Amino acid sequence: MGRVKGLAVLLFLLSGCNEHQSTLAPFGAEVRDIRSMFVVLVTGALVILLFVAALYVRAVRAQEGRLSHEAGMRMVLWVGAIGPALVLTLLLLYALPAMRPRGASATDLVIAVRGEQFWWRVAYHGNGDGQPLVSANEVRIPVGRTVAFELTASDVIHSFWVPGLAGKMDMIPGRTTRLVVKAEKAGRYRGVCAEFCGLSHALMAFDVVAMESAAFDAWHERSRKPAEIAEREGxxxxxxxxxxxxxxxxxxxxxxxxxxxxxxxxxxxxxxxxxxxxxxxxxxxxxxxxxxxxxxxxxxxxxxxxxxxxxxxxxxxxxxxxx
Incomplete structure (x- = not known):
């Protein structure tokens, strides 16, 4: 019965994961790397756990007097200290390069996002005429191209987080932080504010639309023009x-x-x-x-x-x- 309850709890927790807002369903290169790092680190932790468990079983089952004090100390040294230290060192050497932020060039698309209470001001720079394309509560990015987000806030601290695209980045009034990403799969995804910012913090989400490069360019060019309003005087x-x-x-x-x-x-x-x-x-x-x-x-x-x-x-x- 206990196992059934445990399985039910696990399934309930997993039900919160979906492809639109989950680090386990990446559509960006950064989160793909994070997921790979997560798998490697968890594997390393399991290896250390098995080392310690083997040491425990050996110590408990050994007949009295069979294991000398010197042999026991050597086992503790190798299985309990040197082995885990080697594993942790290898994990560190693997993780450090993977944590290096992605670089951006002067020709990459720049999208400025400003956190407000409780919505998102979005501006696409690099139109060619010096005027940004302004939008709100929706971010569109091209697949396969590097995009640099310039993040700030108008009032209180917010946090820009698109779980399937990249890690969290704080948005601080008076300061601009930079987040460089690359989408790898088209689709509509969800981003949220991950820093409590007031009464409607939980009601401050936004859509991220990853578009094929040609489709994004067409949308970008079309959106610079005024919308077609059927009844301007209606x-x-x-x-x-x-x-x-x-x-x-x-x-x-x-x-x-x-x-x-x-x-x-x-x-x-x-x-x-x-x-x-x-x-x-x-x-x-x-x-x-x-x-x-x-x-x-x-x-x-x-x-x-x-x-x-x-x-x-x-x-x-x-x-x-x-x-």
């Missing part, structure tokens, strides 16, 4: 303007240039609302606009309860059309 666009949404949010191709909140250009392409908090359905967007504190406590976006449901739905339709 009710949603008018409500967005009338209620002052552009004071905090920017939409490329419109007069709205706000920088306090997330950039909403091509909002309709994003897979989540509120930094991974909600599915971007029409009703969820409208509810978030009116009372963001209900789904994201501590967020700096104020409530707009005075906004009519009809206007909120119209703005939701407008935002979903930004592609």
């Amino acid at each position: 009710r949603g666009a008018q409500a967005f303007d009338r209620h002052g949404c552009g004071a905090c949010h920017a939409i490329r191709g419109t007069p709205h240039r706000g920088v306090i909140g997330p950039d909403l250009s091509r909002f309709g392409e994003r897979a989540s609302l509120g930094a991974g908090t909600l599915a971007p359905t029409r009703d969820a967007i409208a509810a978030f606009i009116r009372t963001p504190q209900d789904s994201k406590p501590g967020a700096r976006m104020p409530d707009f309860a005075q906004l009519s449901t009809a206007d909120a739905l119209a703005i939701a339709d407008y935002l979903k059309a930004l592609r």
